[in-house]
Amino acid sequence: MLHNFVKTTVAALAMGSASTVLAHSWVDSTKYDPVNQVSLGYPRGYPGRSNPDINTEYTYLFSGSPKSQPMCNPKQQANMNYSPLFPMATVQPGETVYTTWEQNGHLNNANPTKIDILYYPDPNKQFADVSERNTAMVAGTMDFATNATCYSPGNPNSVCFGSWTVPKDLKPGNVYHFVWFWYFNQNPAGEWYSTCFDLDVQESSHVVEVKPMAELLAMADPDLNYALGMTDSIKKELAEVTNLGEGAQPDESSYSSEAPAESSEPPAMSSSDAAEQPISSVPAPLPAPTPAKCRPRPH
Template sequence: MLSRPLFLAFLCAAAVQAHPQIDVLYATDPSTSMLRSTGYIRGYEGHIDVLETYHLMDPNVTTALCMDTQQTPTYSSMYPMLTAKPGDNITATYLENGHVTADVLAPDERPHPGNYSWLWGGAPNLELTNVAQMFDVNNLLAGPFNFDDGKCAVAAGNEFGGDRVASPCVSTFYLPDDLETGIYNIVWAWHFPKIPPCTAGAPVEFYTSCADIYVDAS
């Protein structure tokens, strides 16, 4: 039987055609640009696609918005929950995995990176649990944003990457400045239009990453 480290290495090697997930989140004081804290998504064990990437293909309104391992706030000392103050700048990183610089998709033989949004319950300890809540505009925290941040690339020299160097994509938004102390559930939801929506029979395809922010309003 493979040891857990070898098993995880095997999973990483097997997931070459991977899809994105949020990896790291940062909270920064907007008045000083000083880093306040670093945090991760729920259940994070170190970029392991098959354990942390959640694919929603043609979901219905009752489909779970978070994967099984991200339906409760689970963190570790190595990969803690993000902490922040009201009004902080939140930055998150994800890998484009070729969806910006390498995909060759019909009908135009180019990437279709799509858009993503940040969702939340809007109050401490209020969870978003299903796809119906994803489409509720009252749960929109920030976005929608272009999946392509204009700089990221899986590697240098990709067909559609131009002169970009290998670097993760960066997402940034601000927390409202009137938040009360508590834990806020947030969800990164990426709509991947692999097949253009205007195409007959085109599926609806989403990926999500679920996380939490402990906001200290004191």
């Protein structure tokens, strides 16, 4: 079950510090289950948090507000290069999707930076250039890092997430291209980041339970242990599908609840949790480096 996987990965993280971001940010999970704290889908070319070079390989920066630049990281996201360990997510029209990233020290409650989920309603159309951010459709807009989007606001490496709705006009039986586009813009010259991903749209899918964000954020920070890849137990859960029909799930914004205050340290793990499954099957996380501030790269 999903809970067993969570307990296993938590036990693995107890053996060492979680892998963290050196700079910038990107999507770790395109379809996140915040109730069970597991990933049900990943972006293009995702190398996994156990990869020591994930920061240099996966960060994709637009420095100085360029008029033209490839929308997707040419090395990692030029193609739909998924793997059995890090597969594409399956969704259905009208489904509420949670997507995750890491705060990386950019908490801003007073004036939060924004993320757009960009898409085209044509499955044959791929994003090519950053200029398309002005012409593409927007499936959702989220705050990047606030007390209302991050598990542990006081932790610069906290996991953050938000929800958005799969457009109802997408046709089942097709794969659609999306872009997570972060307008960091704390650099006066302009600074943006993107992660490209695809969604397999079907008539039915494994529907994630929607709850108020305050309730979800009250859970312990998963500390990136959910981003270690697909397991047989998760695949089994994904086989349990639901058809929403003409309806749609309520978005978390339909709930009226206050965001939690800055959270304290996650509760200690019990010895019974750590011993439930062997940890040898889970990739060992890397030591946590000191996070750096976002800076434009020199040309």
